[in-house]
Amino acid sequence: MNTRDLAYFAALTKVKNFSQVAHQFGVTQPTITMALKRLEAHFGIQLIDRDQSHGQVTVTPAGVVLASHVRVITAELAAAEAELARARSGKIRFGLPPIIGNFYFPTLAPRLMQAGLIDQLDTVEAGSQNLLADLRAGHLDGALLGSTGPLNAPALTVQPLRQVPFTIVVAPDHPLAAQTHVSFADLQDEPFVTLAEGFVHTKAFDWFTHTAGIQPSVVYRTQDVGLLKHMVQAKVGIALLAEMAVQPADHLHTLTLDDPGQPTFDIALVTSKTLQQTPAFTQLLTILTPPSAD
Known part of the structure; x- marks a missing residue:
């Protein structure tokens, strides 16, 4: 079986137009037609219903099944090509x-x-x-x-390599810096600076806010951990960070979270x-x- 035929078929099930698929791959329309015929002959079942009089293309139930498998096959082939290229x-x-x-x-x-x-x-x-x-x-x-x-x-x-607790980070002259422990529910009125979506800290922040039943204000989001810590130093807001991310040279104060059952930052x-x-x-x-x- 030609993997190119599978690629043509996958595209055809999406756009449902032979000429558009041919243009997409830079081939002639008969090339797409012959690829479909080879697949239908191989599987012994009709995959595409083509209404010549109305110019309509319909994917048959069998075609839908094959298309779902083709998506997996093409993804695996792309992954294999990438791995071999790096090798x-x-x-x-x-x-x-x-x-x-x-x-x-x-x-x-x-x-x-x-x-x-x-x-x-x-x-x-x-x-x-x-x-x-x-x-x-x-x-x-x-x-x-x-x-x-x-x-x-x-x-x-x-x-698994390591588990690290999450901690609340504040400026050394912040009123909270007089404490060593805090419950997340007590931070309802504190503005937060947080890491952007795609970071584990976002999930942890959501866990703490949901469990504590509060929704504190997030005044700034960033993908830069260094910038986030500078914002905390400037008292723009406080932050939730994995303990390992706070170094002595940052001159920040950390508070242990007392919330039971809290998540850890696992590496x-x-x-x-x-x-x-x-x-x-x-x-x-x-x-x-x-x-x-x-």
């Missing part, structure tokens, strides 16, 4: 969310340098949710991802189950994965 280049395309990339990954950098792997890493920085989508699409070889609690990704290999090493690992990638996984306690 040829020798580069490891690796995802790092900003907080993990800035405050956790650097602790591993000396060992990566010693192993000669730093130059082979092609890092991609984005929120964990966006990087997870890239992993599923085959655009990445692996990633260090954050999640609220253990990450559930059945199609991927997930190796996991995530890779594709189908990835053909190169020696360099295997070495990278060995460095990133802590030795078993057994």
Whole structure:
């Protein structure tokens, strides 16, 4: 079976027009017609009902079934092509969310340098949710991802690495800086600066607001963790951050959250189950994965 025929068929089920599909792929209309005939002959069933008198194209029930499988097949083929292209280049395309990339990954950098792997890493920085989508699409070889609690990704290999609590961050001269603990419900009237959508912190913030039954004002959203901390220093608002993201040099005050059952910021090493690992990638996984306690 020709995978090109499947691509033509998938497009035909969407636009329902032979000439438009032919134009999309830069081929003649008979090419699309012959591709459809080959598929129908292969499966022994009509996939497209073409009304010549009215120029209408209808996808048959069998065609709908095939189209759903074709979407999966084409996605897997695209992922395979991307993985093989990276294997040829020798580069490891690796995802790092900003907080993990800035405050956790650097602790591993000396060992990566010693192993000669730093130059082979092609890092991609984005929120964990966006990087997870890239992993599923085959655009990445692996990633260090954050999640609220253990990450559930059945199609991927997930190796838990570390759990970090969330904390409230305020300026050192903020009235809350006199405290060491706080309940999220007590922050109803506090303006917040938060990380943008696509970050695990957004889910954690939603959990705290929902559980506490409050909806504090969010005055600013950003994808830049450094900018967020500067906004806290300037007392534009307070913030919810993973504890590891706050360093002594930031000159910020952190408060422990007293809310029971609260989520943690979990770090996991995530890779594709189908990835053909190169020696360099295997070495990278060995460095990133802590030795078993057994």
